[in-house]
Amino acid sequence: MSTRPPLTRLLSVGSILADVRLDVPRLPQRGGDVLGSGATISAGGGFNILTAASRNGLKAAFAGQHGDGPYGERIRAELVAEGIEVLMPMSADGDSGFCIVMVEPDGERTFVTSPGVEARPGQEPLSALQLGPADALFASGYDLCYPQLGPAIADWIAGLPPSVTVMIDPGPLVADIPADIMAAVLARADILTLNRREAGLLTGADDKAVAAKRVRDRLSPGALVILRDGSAGCFLLGGDIGEPGLQVPAPSVRMVDATGAGDAHTGVFLAALAAGYPAAEAAKRANAAAALAVTRKGPATAPHTDELNAFLAEQEAERTTTR
Template structure:
């Protein structure tokens, strides 16, 4: 990773769709029903990562499809409000999809997704996108699962210049990604980020360190693995960290809503690399951003640089005064 240019822009092909969020007392049993809160609708999915990066000083752009209906209109409005450019034209083939997000009292969330135009390649191919030599590219396992979009992303990513930093997040559907597509994107990945559950599904290992090592065995030696582990922080292996690995702790907070926490982590990690921080410090900042995000309801709850720095200063002060 050290020989690659410091990223100056984040380009995401991670699909953006509308999140329809409800607080529920519990998940209903099969055939049952529960009363939830009034639904709120906002942009979600890949929007959260772009927002986290943009709020922390990294220029961001969306390279996926967005529809012509009300969900697409909301997505474009929220992108514009965050200063994020949409590179593809409005799709004439339908609306953007939506995701039902059920949030339980402990903050855990469960998803049901209804894909829209973001699940398909557009009429303008990915190969037509102009990437800068110092761009970073993010791709999600959600998109790699889609029968039409997954192969298009895999083919395109494999031909990107070596100077482009490629970050892959296999996501909750990691077990559903076709093996050939997974192998193709992992072969080009410079950073792979995934949570503990996803790492277990990918590698068959329950132990965090072993899962990270097995994941790294499928990658090039210079690739960095980030294994996110909720309140425990994250474990880094490979890249500038080396093969011994490094556990980076997270601040202790009371979780209200876990939606978008991993996205906040990813966006802030990339923005921190772009700001010149080494991987270990970028992970510390990403852990803190995710900790702030889970204390708030909604998807795009990552803090900006000023708020993040103030929070980290408080954490450092607390450590100093308790020694």
């Protein structure tokens, strides 16, 4: 990773769909019901990562499918508002999908996803995309699970030039990704980011250092593993960190909504790499961005650079006064 030129653009083939968000007092029992409140609809999924990167100085572009209905229209409008370029034409095969997001009082969220056109390859193949030598490419496990899109992404990623930085987030559906698809993308991944639950499902290990090592052994030479661990921060292994790895702590905050926290972490981490920060400092900034994101309701709640810098300065001042 260190021999590559600084990143100049983040391109995502990770699907963007509409988030239908509800506050719920608890999850309903099977066959039951609960009364939700605070319902909102906004762009979600891959949108959150692109937004986090763009707000922190890294040019971002969306290379996935988007539909011709109200959800697709909403997604395009929010991409334009964030200054994110749309690379693929609108699909005439239907609308973009949506995800029901149920948020409990402690901020934990549970999802039900209904895929749309973003789950299928478009009329223009991925190979038609023009990638620069300083581009970063992001793909998610959601997309790798889709029967038509997953194989197309895996085949394309396997043939990308080494100069393109490939970042993979297997996400909550990590156990559902076909083994051959997972093996293909891991073999080309330069950065793998996943949370502790996902690492356990992927490796069978409870210890995060052991899980990170097992994952690292499946990646390309010199690749970096980012194991996100909620309020504990994240554990880094590989890349310019090496072994035995490094735990990077996170600021202590009161969580309101965990939706999009991992996405904020990913987008800000890549933006920090693009700005020249080493992995450890990029992770520190990403942890702080995720901490800020969980104090706010909604998916795309990553801070802008100025706000993030102010928060980090405040955290440093607090540490100084308590020494």
